[in-house]
Amino acid sequence: MDTSVNKQDRLAQDEEITLKELILKIREWNRYLLSKWKIIALAGIIGGFLGFLYAYLKKPVYTAECTFVLEEQGSGGGLGQYAGLASMVGIDLGVGGSNGIFQGDNIIELYKSHSMIRKTLLSKCSFKGKQELLIDRYIESNRLKEKWSKKNGLSQLSFNIPQSSFRLQHDSIISVIVNDINNNYLTVSKPNKKLSIISVKVKSQDELFAKEFTGKIVGNVNDFYVQTKTKRSSENLHILQRQADSVRAVLNSSIGGAAAAIDANPNANPAMQVLRVPSQRRQVDVQASSAVYIEVTKNLEIAKISLRKETPLIQVIDEPGLPLEEMRYGKLKCFVLGGIILGFLMVIVILFKRVYKKILE
Incomplete structure (x- = not known):
């Protein structure tokens, strides 16, 4: 113890x-x-x-911000009653289907895609009255040509040529720049998860580049988004429009043929019924063409309503304007x-x- x-x-x-x-x-x-x-x-x-x-x-860092609201109409609804009528002529109005390949927050990922940033970089914008590619402005502001001076051929590389003429060097440089913009320049987010407001921010030491790049990428992505969402309805509308124009041409021809047949025998003998046959045939053609034209026109109007309903509303709230927000150390x-x-x-x-x-x- x-x-x-x-x-x-x-x-x-x-x-x-x-x-x-x-x-x-x-x-x-x-x-x-x-x-x-x-x-x-x-x-x-x-x-x-x-x-x-x-x-x-x-150098100070400038921030260009563009905010817009995205509102998408749901499918179905009041157009469901017209779907059966349109299907009689082989037209799918897309009523009752899904909202398409872009749903929810997918538009945010679309902003970060290689194709959209590449398209924006190869777009021309006005800098102090001079038209210039955004990628050339990026190269100039980051002094890349000075770094490329020791590498054969890179300092003289030009992007102001048709894209079909791009070589491996062009594509490699674009890929590097796209990755840099994704990681250090571009920010896309929803400030409030409950709302449909989307914010696109571009930070750069070049104030004009930040402003022009923001406006151009918002325009490119939103146009692509709307075109993709309404592609099926637009194709259906074009088909119906061609059908309506074709039927209208046949109807006009039938009306002219009926008038010509009547004029050929203005004082036909009532006892000779055979003389009325050409004009009666033309009248039947006119009536048939009129009935078809009415139905096609009706479906055409329904297709227009469907296209308007499926077109998402993208309303820009705030656009970047000079002078931009400046962040200094x-x-x-x-x-x-x-x-x-x-x-x-x-x-x-x-x-x-x-x-x-x-x-x-």
């Missing part, structure tokens, strides 16, 4: 000694660091100066952060050197 008590007392004493030694060590290190305060302060001043210099030389903030970071690194170096010397001793 006494032995166990003694062991517990020894453990308690060891713990007390260990804690005491820890406190003494901390004091010792603290005194040592205070003895080196001049070096640490000098490192902090140098770090603050470097931070101030970074903030002074760093605060000189005082960078001075303080630079001083803290370099001072902390100097403390680590000093402690490491002291520990290293003690190990060698």
Whole structure:
């Protein structure tokens, strides 16, 4: 019993000694660091100066933002009663089907697709009255041609040619730029998940590039979205329009033929019924063509309603305008952060050197 008590007392004493030694060590290190305060302060001043210099030389970043609301009409509804009528002539109005390949937040991913960004980069915009490709503006603002000067052929590479003439170098450079824009320039989000408002932001050190790229990609993506959503209904509408024009031409011809047949025998003998046959045939053709034309015209109007119903409403709320929102690095903030970071690194170096010397001793 006494032995166990003694062991517990020894453990308690060891713990007390260990804690005491820890406190003494901390004091010792603290005194040592205070003895080196001049070096640490000098490192902090140098770090603050470097931070101030970074903030002074760093170009501001401009943010162009475009917000729009997306509203999609559901399918079906009041057009369901016309679906059977349209199907009689082999026309599918798309009533009751799905809303298409783009649903929900898929339009956000469409903004980040390689094809949409590529199409936007190869679009021309006006910069101070001069038409210029957005990709050329990107290359100029990032001084890529200076970096390419050591590589044969890249500094003279031109994108102002038909895309069918692009070589492997063109496609490779475009892929690199698209990835950079996706990772560092372009942000697409829904600020409020409950609403259908979508925000498109482009950040760049080139104010004009940010503004023009934002407007162009919003236009390209939204046009592609609407065309894809309404593609089936548009094709149906074009088919019905061609049918209506064709039937109308036949009807006009039948009406003219009936009039010509009557004019051929203006004073036909009532006893000679055979003389009335040509005009009666023409009349039958007119009546048949009129009935077909009425039905086709009715289906054409239904198709127009269907197209309007399936066309999503995209209403731009805010467009980017000059001057854009500017984000600069605060000189005082960078001075303080630079001083803290370099001072902390100097403390680590000093402690490491002291520990290293003690190990060698």
